[in-house]
Amino acid sequence: MTVTKTSARGRKPCRRGGWSLLEILTALAVAAVLAGLAVPAWQDLLRKQRRVDAMQGLLRIQAAQMRHFEAHGRYARRLSQLGWPADRVPSPAGHYLLYLHQDGTPDPSLGYLALAVPRPGSGQEGDACRRLALDERGPNPALSSRPDCWRR
Secondary structure, three states: OEEEEEOOOOOOEEEEEOOOHHHHHHHHHHHHHHHHHHHHHHHHHHHHHHHHHHHHHHHHHHHHHHHHHHHHOOOOOOHHHHOOOOOEEEOOOOOEEEEEOOOOOOOOOOOOEEEEEEOOOOOOOOOOOOOEEEEOOEEOHHHOOOOOOOOO
């Protein structure tokens, strides 16, 4: 907004450009409201995208379990039996820890349960889907944190 003001000597008017304090405060308030709406939605979108990382890791375990079952007639009890370096490994992008749950099944030919849980400091701790589960039949929504966790 342009303000016209007469100089002290009354000669010619001087023009001063700029924004008033009220206009600046209004713009900042509008920006704060928009940011307050956008940031939580953006964080939720990031969590959903990172959830795909857990799904990819669990599907890799499923493929390795199928190969192991075809070769040995039973499922592996530990990830190290499937060729992973440890029994708890990070997901492909590192947002989750993947492991096989020892649920007390005495016979590994009956099945397995693979779980993905958020790694500390990964940003996934606040996700509603804190645990994703997969068994020999595929994704297991009943054992995941919420039934809709496997939906994108």
